[in-house]
Amino acid sequence: MTLSTDRTDRTGRAPAAGARSSAELIAAESGVLAHNYHPLPVVIAGAEGVWMEDVEGRRYLDMLAGYSALNFGHRHPALVEAAHRQLDELTLTSRAFHNDRLAAFAEGLAELTGLDMTLPMNTGVEAVESGIKVARKWAYDVKGVAPDRATIVVAADNFHGRTTTVVGFSTDPVARNGFGPYAPGFRVVPFNDLAAMEAAVDETTAAVLIEPIQGEAGVLIPDDGYLTGVRELTRRAGALFIADEIQSGLGRTGTTLAVDHESVLPDVLLLGKALGGGIVPVSAVVARREVLSVLHPGQHGSTFGGNPLAAAVGGAVIGLLRTGEYQRRAAELGEVLRDGLTALTGQGVVGFRSRGLWAGVDVDPSIGTGREISERLMREGVLVKDTHGSTLRLAPPLTITRGELEWALSRLAAVLAS
Ligand SMILES: *Cc1c(COP(=O)(O)O)cnc(C)c1O
Numbered sequence: 001m002t003l004s005t006d007r008t009d010r011t012g013r014a015p016a017a018g019a020r021s022s023a024e025l026i027a028a029e030s031g032v033l034a035h036n037y038h039p040l041p042v043v044i045a046g047a048e049g050v051w052m053e054d055v056e057g058r059r060y061l062d063m064l065a066g067y068s069a070l071n072f073g074h075r076h077p078a079l080v081e082a083a084h085r086q087l088d089e090l091t092l093t094s095r096a097f098h099n100d101r102l103a104a105f106a107e108g109l110a111e112l113t114g115l116d117m118t119l120p121m122n123t124g125v126e127a128v129e130s131g132i133k134v135a136r137k138w139a140y141d142v143k144g145v146a147p148d149r150a151t152i153v154v155a156a157d158n159f160h161g162r163t164t165t166v167v168g169f170s171t172d173p174v175a176r177n178g179f180g181p182y183a184p185g186f187r188v189v190p191f192n193d194l195a196a197m198e199a200a201v202d203e204t205t206a207a208v209l210i211e212p213i214q215g216e217a218g219v220l221i222p223d224d225g226y227l228t229g230v231r232e233l234t235r236r237a238g239a240l241f242i243a244d245e246i247q248s249g250l251g252r253t254g255t256t257l258a259v260d261h262e263s264v265l266p267d268v269l270l271l272g273k274a275l276g277g278g279i280v281p282v283s284a285v286v287a288r289r290e291v292l293s294v295l296h297p298g299q300h301g302s303t304f305g306g307n308p309l310a311a312a313v314g315g316a317v318i319g320l321l322r323t324g325e326y327q328r329r330a331a332e333l334g335e336v337l338r339d340g341l342t343a344l345t346g347q348g349v350v351g352f353r354s355r356g357l358w359a360g361v362d363v364d365p366s367i368g369t370g371r372e373i374s375e376r377l378m379r380e381g382v383l384v385k386d387t388h389g390s391t392l393r394l395a396p397p398l399t400i401t402r403g404e405l406e407w408a409l410s411r412l413a414a415v416l417a418s
Pocket residue numbers: 067123124125126128159160161162211215216244245246247248272273
């Protein structure tokens with residue numbers, strides 16, 4: 001499939017005989033799929049770069065990028081090629097055996113992050129769970145915390161995924177309520193509040209776990225100095241600093257990692273989403289050797305973690321980031337995004353926060369809910385996702401051009417003006 005950037009130019013996707021329409025597919029899904037999402041009423045059938053196409057051949061600019069899993073756009077040629085090549089060689093061994101792709105993947109992550117060792121997993125929340133396990137084990141084996149007493153300090157309004165342990169320390173009632181009993185051992189403090197964090201940290205603290213920028217909460221950016229403060233505070237307290245960069249990392253904010261904005265190196269980094277290039281689920285715990293060395297054979301594992309297909313695609317993602325091109329694009333186009341949103345402030349936008357190609361935009365609630373604005377943008381050919389009431393999250397692929405970004409902003413302006 002080839003897509004031009006003019007969305008009035010239909011590719012003429014010919015519906016196969018008997019193929020179902022978008023409306024029919026949406027109705028069919030409703031009966032057979034759990035309703036744990038509330039998707040926009042659009043059924044995507046193909047995509048390339050920043051453009052997606054629905055079943056009827058309508059084209060949309062992707063301003064969500066799979067919640068940053070598609071930082072390099074849909075079907076980036078280098079990533080698709082790496083996947084194809086690996087599909088023809090080897091896809092899975094389990095970690096019962098070595099595979100010939102894993103060493104290079106972990107070496108690449110070490111070089112990219114400045115840390116030493118990698119624990120490969122699959123989904124983001126598995127990296128979070130694995131980071132929690134490693135931090136607790138480190139607290140008992142290295143720090144000397146009494147058995148089963150380890151605590152982890154987290155931030156209010158966090159989003160770290162959906163498992164039972166992780167929703168237990170969420171402060172979002174929709175994500176949390178109804179799934180107890182919740183795992184103990186977590187202390188919640190306000191985000192961007194070093195004094196509160198300092199007060200919560202004590203001799204039982206294994207780690208502080210935060211998102212350097214809170215994505216799901218609406219792209220909340222802490223004050224300058226917060227990350228440095230967390231680094232100093234945890235070092236003083238002899239606790240680990242775990243940065244969940246699953247959404248903020250890998251180029252999104254204009255640097256490889258969001259912690260790079262303060263030149264801070266955490267003890268443990270959690271990566272996911274874009275690490276799989278939008279092709280396969282790939283996540284990783286990347287940490288100092290002293291930390292990951294607490295794990296011994298049998299104490300943790302994953303059947304698919306570190307599989308050769310994931311390692312090959314992840315390795316190709318690291319190769320793209322090594323060029324610096326995507327970080328640079330995010331930084332430069334981030335200025336265009338910020339200027340555009342500044343111009344819309346007072347014109348339907350009541351406030352926004354942005355860093356790189358990532359923005360949380362609060363729209364005037366009298367114009368509509370975030371959901372309603374998203375639906376109107378969909379009809380204009382722009383796909384975004386609302387988060388929490390009247391906030392839109394903008395996170396296009398880092399491959400977007402300036403012209404495409406300005407077009408998306410013009411569609412937002414039109415929707416807010418109507
Ligand atoms: C998406 C996300 C996760 C969970 O990742 P999954 O792959 O959905 O399990 C964890 N932390 C952050 C910051 C995320 O954005």
